[in-house]
Amino acid sequence: MKIYSLHTKQKLPITVDEAWAFLSDPKNLKRITPDYMGFKILSGDDRAMYPGQIIEYIVTPVMGIPTKWVTEITHVVDRHFFVDEQRFGPYALWHHKHFIHPIEGGVIMEDIVHYKLPLGLLGQLVHPILVKPKLKEIFDYRERTLKVLFGELT
DSSP, X not given: OOOEEEEEEEEESSOHHHHHHHHTOGGGGGGGSOGGGOOEEEESOSSOOOTTOEEEEEEOOSTTOOEEEEEEXXXXXXXXXXXXXXXXXXXXXXXXXXXXXXXXXXXXXXXXXXXXXXXXXXXXXXXXXXXXXHHHHHHHHHHXXXXXXXXXXX
16 A cells, blocks of 8 residues: 655745634635636535534546545644545545644745555556646645735735
């Protein structure tokens, strides 16, 4: 069983409170997801984040094929971190930790994702040519978008 990981860090010139308010609001996921992903929240974005929260989405990650994705917020430590885990969707495993670290003049936002692909060996074969580059592209988009939203880029 092959488990992959993705680890990103991003500095932003905002307060912990501003970072938390943005990142912990599920409605903002659409703002930091590329339009071609067809991201749409179906349910679960009507309350502030809490452990046990279920959020249902539709995404179109490959060839415009709509895919339902259901995640659960499993851990929340206010203004420090939260964890979302896939309960149903395109991965065999998806475990995503979101951290906010205060630094002089802003925050470092850190993401650590562990994921496993379905389809065994076939999933492992498509990982380097399809999945890994797509995830990098999505997280790069997110980084650029956050820089624009919070004043680092125009």
